[in-house]
Amino acid sequence: MSVNEETGSAVTLSDVARLAGVSIATASKAMNNRHDVAEATRQRVLAAAERLSFTPNQLARSLLSGRSGTVGLLTSDLEGRFVLPILMGAEDALGAGQINVFLCDARGDTIREQHHLRALLNRRVDGIIVVGRQTDPRPSLGHEVPVPVVYAYAPSDDPTDVSFAPDDVAGGRLAVEHLLSGGRRRIGHVSGDRTYAAARDRVTGAGQAFAAAGLEPVEEVLFGEWSEHWGRDGATMLLERHPDLDAIVCGSDQIARGVQDALRDQGRVVPDDVAVVGYDNWEVLATNARPQLTTIDPNLQRLGRAAARAVFDAIDGQPAEPGAHRLPVRLVLRGSTTPRPGPALAGGRLGSA
């Protein structure tokens, strides 16, 4: 299949043409449904192509057209949990447009990133999506790049670049609004690492919700690290100082899991005594928690799709509005905030194997 049985090399259009008894030009036109070829001839060519299982060489095609039909996906850290859904969304959107994706992982190393960028440009990618691992702004690739560039998750620090990031401020607001609407009034806040924009933005949003309701959290936000361990410690501290708390907003699902553990250790029942809201909607964690975790879903796959569509459109000459576009997040209701758990809303997929 797709190999010339006589020469052993790949089947080319001229093989097809010879078999069909026409010129290469005619064969090409027949294959591409151009109209200046007789129907009988076209059929002969198609039959020949079928028999040889000919597939056109995209390299030659791209060389001629100046378009490779490929996009570079430049991640700063593949390991990052947030990169994957974005990648999926992008791959999804681009795959549907018959575009293939070059994946490059720079490991958070600028040198490597430059190297990969060069390699992508040598391969004549039609566009580039830069996927960061944090929502903190990252250095721009600059405007010397001859193809459209779109930043996902980590926005570019250059406001004239096109970036997409989740709206963490809205997410923080949403979380607190949900607790308030459930009648909670003595709310604590255990966040993550304060050097992360993600932590600060979510806290900002939470603050807006408090202010809008004319309320305040039980004390200053506790910043720490993005781990279950810190969640346990933070919650323990909070409970000690405010035994009457009735809710805890968490900077991440991991933290929330730790918080839930600490509450259980202290004999508090979630959500009856204390409600808990997480962030990220990391299904494996959220749906296996006791009770399942209400959380904010940043909708990363959609973010990836949006970024892909933006490069796509830019390639087609329709560049997106410059700036950091903040994409909406959503609240996922589960048992950790609703008194009667009922069946889980977002059915989690099983994880292992």
Place this chain on the structure above:
Amino acid sequence: MSVNEETGSAVTLSDVARLAGVSIATASKAMNNRHDVAEATRQRVLAAAERLSFTPNQLARSLLSGRSGTVGLLTSDLEGRFVLPILMGAEDALGAGQINVFLCDARGDTIREQHHLRALLNRRVDGIIVVGRQTDPRPSLGHEVPVPVVYAYAPSDDPTDVSFAPDDVAGGRLAVEHLLSGGRRRIGHVSGDRTYAAARDRVTGAGQAFAAAGLEPVEEVLFGEWSEHWGRDGATMLLERHPDLDAIVCGSDQIARGVQDALRDQGRVVPDDVAVVGYDNWEVLATNARPQLTTIDPNLQRLGRAAARAVFDAIDGQPAEPGAHRLPVRLVLRGSTTPRPGPALAGGRLGSA
């Protein structure tokens, strides 16, 4: 940069040649360090290339050489947690060899997989790595594919294909051997979904270890699902029937987390009363457990590298031995089996942002 300022299009070798006052052929030779060009001329060409920031068009190069310097990475499910480290390992190994990676996600859909395969071949990839989401054998792509194919994680069902998978049997053995060497004798086993080869293989290995020691588990292996929830249920059942248990082998880290929770609920102390061993070394889960989880690390990144090297060598005409190569796994010691936890061996990276 890398764009001709007069024509606006990309800089080509002929631009460089013109600026250096030589022919295209000479420019090419100068750039590629061929020896039949005078040193002075070479310098002139290099200077010209530098000034225009010329980069050779890989498409043209590939078309001529018949090698694209790219490899297709065909995953059946990007969402799968196991795909990512393999991907990283492969990207790592190939990137070092100046090879770029086309990423395709087939979503477990055979039609889509065929479609992507065709697209990859049209782009003239030099090789293909097929990454599965489970260790169960998967259908072969067949031998009609004109480039080397290597299967990672999910081996091909055709034994003449080259496959790499973790040695789950050895992993199961390792887990039980570790418990036995720690003096545990009344050991329960909570595994995952029995339709998964991963579950069965690990159980097989565990059985070998028991047999070798002339012992038996407290009862038949409990199969269930790959979730914390099942881990809790399974452990609860075990404890009820065998209150004197002193260890539990788990089919995955998720299950182990559930098992730990159930033990805690029942007032058992890990590892003093009951030791727990997980599987997967999923850092976020294992290092945040209380106590941190001893587990089997399948070393997936290394598996990805091995697969990449195998395609790499096959492209160079050194095909690997056919068959399903089982790569070694390793035991990671943490607090859930060792009485005095001490500092964790594998420092976990923080997870959220």
Place this chain on the structure above:
DNA sequence: AACTGGCGCGAAATCCTTTTCGGACCCTAG
């Protein structure tokens, strides 16, 4: 002075496909 050898360089072919433009052919109408 003529010839040889070697070094440096350039013309042209090659990879494969697409597209333009011109040519061949047939049919019809004048």
Place this chain on the structure above:
DNA sequence: CTAGGGTCCGAAAAGGATTTCGCGCCAGTT
């Protein structure tokens, strides 16, 4: 019978880099 128009097909160029082969020139030898 011929001019004209339409239909179908093919030659050739283009796209960019590599490579082979041959040519020209200079130095050295007889």
